[in-house]
Amino acid sequence: xAKKKTxxxxxxxxxxKGIQYYRTRITDADxxxxxxxxxxxxxxxxxxxxARKQVEEIIFHRQHxxxxxxxxxxxxxxxxxxxxxxxxxxTRDMTNYIxxxxxxxxxxxxxxxxxxxxxxxxxxxxxxxxxxxxMLLKCIFYTAERNQILEHNPCxxxxxxxxxxxxxxxxxxxxxxxxxxxTVKGLPPYLFIMLGLYSGLRREEILALQWDCVFLxxxxxxxxxxxxxxxxxxxxxxxxxxxxxxxxxxIPIPKCLxxxxxxxxxxxxxDYVIADSKGEPLAASxxxxxxxxxxxxxxxxxxxxKYVNGESIKYTVTPTLGMTQKNQPKIKYxxxxxxxxxxxxxxxxxxxxYAGVDPKTVQYLAGHENSKTTMDIYAKVKYNKPEELFxxxxxxxxxxxxx
Numbered sequence: 001x002a003k004k005k006t007x008x009x010x011x012x013x014x015x016x017k018g019i020q021y022y023r024t025r026i027t028d029a030d031x032x033x034x035x036x037x038x039x040x041x042x043x044x045x046x047x048x049x050x051a052r053k054q055v056e057e058i059i060f061h062r063q064h065x066x067x068x069x070x071x072x073x074x075x076x077x078x079x080x081x082x083x084x085x086x087x088x089x090x091t092r093d094m095t096n097y098i099x100x101x102x103x104x105x106x107x108x109x110x111x112x113x114x115x116x117x118x119x120x121x122x123x124x125x126x127x128x129x130x131x132x133x134x135m136l137l138k139c140i141f142y143t144a145e146r147n148q149i150l151e152h153n154p155c156x157x158x159x160x161x162x163x164x165x166x167x168x169x170x171x172x173x174x175x176x177x178x179x180x181x182x183t184v185k186g187l188p189p190y191l192f193i194m195l196g197l198y199s200g201l202r203r204e205e206i207l208a209l210q211w212d213c214v215f216l217x218x219x220x221x222x223x224x225x226x227x228x229x230x231x232x233x234x235x236x237x238x239x240x241x242x243x244x245x246x247x248x249x250x251i252p253i254p255k256c257l258x259x260x261x262x263x264x265x266x267x268x269x270x271d272y273v274i275a276d277s278k279g280e281p282l283a284a285s286x287x288x289x290x291x292x293x294x295x296x297x298x299x300x301x302x303x304x305x306k307y308v309n310g311e312s313i314k315y316t317v318t319p320t321l322g323m324t325q326k327n328q329p330k331i332k333y334x335x336x337x338x339x340x341x342x343x344x345x346x347x348x349x350x351x352x353x354y355a356g357v358d359p360k361t362v363q364y365l366a367g368h369e370n371s372k373t374t375m376d377i378y379a380k381v382k383y384n385k386p387e388e389l390f391x392x393x394x395x396x397x398x399x400x401x402x403x
Contacts (some may be wrong), residue, residue: 008041029058064086065149067110067140068103074140083241085230097122097133098140107144112154123162130163137220169343171350172197176337178256183297183334188290190272191264196344200352200366201339204229205247206239207282209273214261221258223251225367229281236281244369252367291341296325298335349377 011022021037022044028034039194061069071094081257101118102110122130131184138155141184145153157197172180177197184190187252196204207229215222228242242248253261261273270279276286325331345366352362363374 006045008045011041011044024048026055029055029062035205057290062075063149064106064108065144066103067105067107068099070107070144071103073097074143077143082176083230084232089101089132093133094131094136098137107141107149108151110154112157115154115158119158119162123164125163127163127165131160134158134160134162150336154191169338169346171347172337172339172343174272176345179334180294180339182291188292189293191260192341193294193344194257194260195273197348198254199223199251200345200348201225201246201251202243202345202367203287204243205367207236207272207274209288210271211265211268211273212271214273216258216262216265221253224251225249225251232283234283234285236283242367244367246364246369249367250279261373281339294339296331297333298338299333300338346377347373353377 007127011024012149013020015021016037021039023035023037024044025033025035026048036044036047038047051094065073067210074110075087075091075094078090081089093101098118102114105114118137119130119134122133130226138158139151141150141155144150180193181190181197184193192206195201195209201209201223205225205228205382209223210227211224213224213226215224225242225247227238227240230237230239264273268275272279272281274282276282282290299319299321301316303314306313308317317383319325319333321333321336323333325333349362349366352365353359357365359374363371366374367376
């Protein structure tokens with residue numbers, strides 16, 4: 001049977017710059033009219049078919065997006081509300097843990113079992129990462145449901161709990177604080193550690209602190225938190241956008257920190273309290289090198305690799321407390337406990353609560369937006385001392401307490 005000949009429509013013509021073209025119009029995916037031009041009717045007909053096909057595909061994908069497409073759209077919507085660093089974190093985690101296992105599936109095809117299977121590898125990761133990916137999944141699918149892309153949300157019955165619980169860092173004891181300060185005295189991280197222990201600033205607040213926010217000659221010396229530090233491509237960026245509105249605060253500081261800051265200011269060439277040799281704020285890699293002064297003096301086991309006959313062999317070395325490093329005798333192992341930058345802030349908050357400062361005042365000084373964060377620490381500090389609760393418990397049950 002002979003193939004039916006395609007009926008080419010008759011198109012109108014238009015003359016542009018002395019040349020005659022055939023022209024037609026189509027409606028695009030946004031409802032706007034577009035003009036198509038060609039030298040022949042056959043060529044214009046092919047263009048029209050191709051354009052209609054593209055419009056149909058666009059409309060179909062808008063109505064039936066894949067997980068990857070809708071995930072990218074959701075990230076674009078969030079870009080106006082979250083910081084650049086937060087958005088990069090969302091993008092990285094979505095790419096690795098959502099788009100890789102589910103990206104090619106259409107949103108309406110995804111079932112609760114697909115979600116659970118995607119979360120299986122995360123059960124071996126940290127609790128924080130598991131919760132973050134779980135949050136991203138629910139945000140994407142709940143947004144799609146609100147926009148009527150989905151009739152049923154597969155995340156509705158998914159548990160929010162999973163991952164390996166992270167070991168919570170304890171506050172440093174007074175003895176550990178004394179050992180830490182003695183260890184780093186005269187070294188680059190000393191001022192950072194003093195600020196963390198005695199003002200409770202976050203890392204990004206310390207690294208953005210400038211001398212115009214340090215008031216040492218007032219009757220009550222204090223620091224003003226007005227800026228935050230972050231990095232983009234390892235370059236420091238100082239911003240007036242703080243973590244939360246509650247982070248903007250004025251913090252009275254004790255004499256030991258006043259003396260330390262006064263001594264630093266006399267020798268400073270920078271507007272920043274902590275700066276590099278050129279007076280600029282530290283980059284992320286520079287801060288890591290500064291903190292290495294603490295890490296290399298700890299007795300935490302270290303893993304090393306040696307190549308023997310072309311094969312990489314791992315071996316672990318556990319330094320002995322009080323010994324010196326073999327290749328650098330000036331480095332002495334004096335820290336038999338872990339220290340992190342955030343632990344300094346946690347120690348500050350804990351010490352305030354131990355001293356009897358009311359939780360609302362601590363919430364302000366710490367810059368906590370949510371009082372639950374402060375109260376969780378408060379409960380741990382207050383109710384982790386059985387000797388103090390003994391009388392309270394017996395009094396509640398009208399039991400006499402032996403003198």
